[in-house]
Amino acid sequence: MSASTLVTGIGELVTGDGSGEAGLGVRHDDAALVLEEREGVPTVAWVGPAAAAPPADARVDVEGRAVVPGFVDSHSHLVFDGDRSGEFAARMTGTPYDGGGIATTMDATRAASDARLRDLVVGRVAEMRAQGTTTVEIKSGYGLDVEQEVRAVRLAAEVTDEVTFLGAHVVPPSMRDDREAYLDLVTGEMLTACAPYARWVDVFCEPHSPHAFTEEESRRVLLAGREAGLELRVHGNQLGHGPGVQLAVELGAASVDHCTYLCDADVEALAGASATTVATLLPGVEFSTRSPYPDAGTLLDAGVSIALATDCNPGTCATSSMPFVIALAVREMGLSPAQALAAATVGGAKALRRTDVGTLTVGSRADLTVIDAPSYTHLAYRPGVPLARALNLSSG
Numbered sequence: 001m002s003a004s005t006l007v008t009g010i011g012e013l014v015t016g017d018g019s020g021e022a023g024l025g026v027r028h029d030d031a032a033l034v035l036e037e038r039e040g041v042p043t044v045a046w047v048g049p050a051a052a053a054p055p056a057d058a059r060v061d062v063e064g065r066a067v068v069p070g071f072v073d074s075h076s077h078l079v080f081d082g083d084r085s086g087e088f089a090a091r092m093t094g095t096p097y098d099g100g101g102i103a104t105t106m107d108a109t110r111a112a113s114d115a116r117l118r119d120l121v122v123g124r125v126a127e128m129r130a131q132g133t134t135t136v137e138i139k140s141g142y143g144l145d146v147e148q149e150v151r152a153v154r155l156a157a158e159v160t161d162e163v164t165f166l167g168a169h170v171v172p173p174s175m176r177d178d179r180e181a182y183l184d185l186v187t188g189e190m191l192t193a194c195a196p197y198a199r200w201v202d203v204f205c206e207p208h209s210p211h212a213f214t215e216e217e218s219r220r221v222l223l224a225g226r227e228a229g230l231e232l233r234v235h236g237n238q239l240g241h242g243p244g245v246q247l248a249v250e251l252g253a254a255s256v257d258h259c260t261y262l263c264d265a266d267v268e269a270l271a272g273a274s275a276t277t278v279a280t281l282l283p284g285v286e287f288s289t290r291s292p293y294p295d296a297g298t299l300l301d302a303g304v305s306i307a308l309a310t311d312c313n314p315g316t317c318a319t320s321s322m323p324f325v326i327a328l329a330v331r332e333m334g335l336s337p338a339q340a341l342a343a344a345t346v347g348g349a350k351a352l353r354r355t356d357v358g359t360l361t362v363g364s365r366a367d368l369t370v371i372d373a374p375s376y377t378h379l380a381y382r383p384g385v386p387l388a389r390a391l392n393l394s395s396g
């Protein structure tokens with residue numbers, strides 16, 4: 001990036017400054033941005049009408065397109081090899097999802113060389129960026145032994161700062177007769193080996209899957225992770241009503257993800273914890289598993305903090321597309337286009353406890369996503385059309 005870059009020709013600028021509908025801070029005043037490198041980080045240095053812009057070393061003209069904060073995809077499982085499209089096809093004709101297919105991906109992932117797995121992860125991050133995602137959280141969870149889980153968090157750490165240790169994804173088949181021994185490993189040797197590469201610990205808390213973890217087991221995993229210096233995230237309430245949401249709130253997790261099945265007490269708990277715990281909704285999963293969509297509009301009305309993410313993984317949702325997720329949230333979950341975009345940007349940032357991404361205000365990272373349309377509304381209005389891309393500042 002040049003020392004400073006002026007971005008002009010913005011038909012609609014979404015700053016996420018907290019004003020207006022859903023706090024999106026939308027500007028239609030021929031707004032411009034000046035971006036500059038601060039301590040090695042491309043940063044928004046100025047926002048205002050183009051006519052008042054300070055001089056800059058370079059200029060990028062986006063020719064009337066909309067510019068929004070880069071999408072923050074706060075939930076993904078990108079470190080995997082293998083294909084489970086057959087499982088998807090079976091689901092479409094009635095076979096329910098129960099987490100059992102995770103072992104299939106574990107086998108394929110363990111068999112992949114480091115070089116192949118790295119190529120797959122790098123390729124998936126590039127695929128996301130090409131669709132407007134500029135921050136991505138990546139979980140382990142398809143290694144399920146010490147060596148393989150360390151490899152997963154190490155490869156994830158090569159491409160993102162938001163790495164999550166998910167050794168407690170499921171109990172691997174070889175240890176199903178001794179869950180206790182697997183829990184000892186996940187909360188002991190595996191955690192110690194993975195923690196240096198990770199910021200977060202996560203657990204698949206799901207009494208409706210025989211492969212996942214109970215409330216008590218999940219609490220143990222999360223508390224051990226916290227003890228090792230990690231912050232908490234939870235997979236909860238995906239396959240039916242359960243304890244995941246309440247556990248996440250009790251322990252002050254940054255996010256509880258899925259929230260497909262919520263009772264009134266869950267909504268109340270999430271609303272009371274809205275400053276701490278985000279409900280991260282993953283509508284691509286409901287799409288790919290034929291599950292009911294949660295009512296995100298009701299959550300917002302109750303005062304719950306929400307985020308939208310892809311959950312990109314080979315089992316329950318193989319899309320890497322935040323625009324697709326936004327379109328689903330608008331069509332199926334009761335969000336307005338503005339609410340959905342806010343959940344995919346500043347909501348995702350909150351779920352990752354980040355204040356430097358998800359907005360385009362002075363001091364934010366210069367993560368710009370350009371929409372090849374006059375307004376962000378086109379993300380939902382023209383689903384499936386490749387309109388969004390992260391702006392590459394080196395080439396404009």
Ligand SMILES: N=CN[C@@H](CCC(=O)O)C(=O)O
Pocket residue numbers: 077099101102105204235238285311313314315316317
């Ligand atoms: N539910 C747990 N984990 C993933 C699915 C993993 C898989 O089926 O491969 C999820 O978030 O949906």
Ligand SMILES: [Zn+2]
Pocket residue numbers: 075076077235311313
């Ligand atoms: Zn997940």
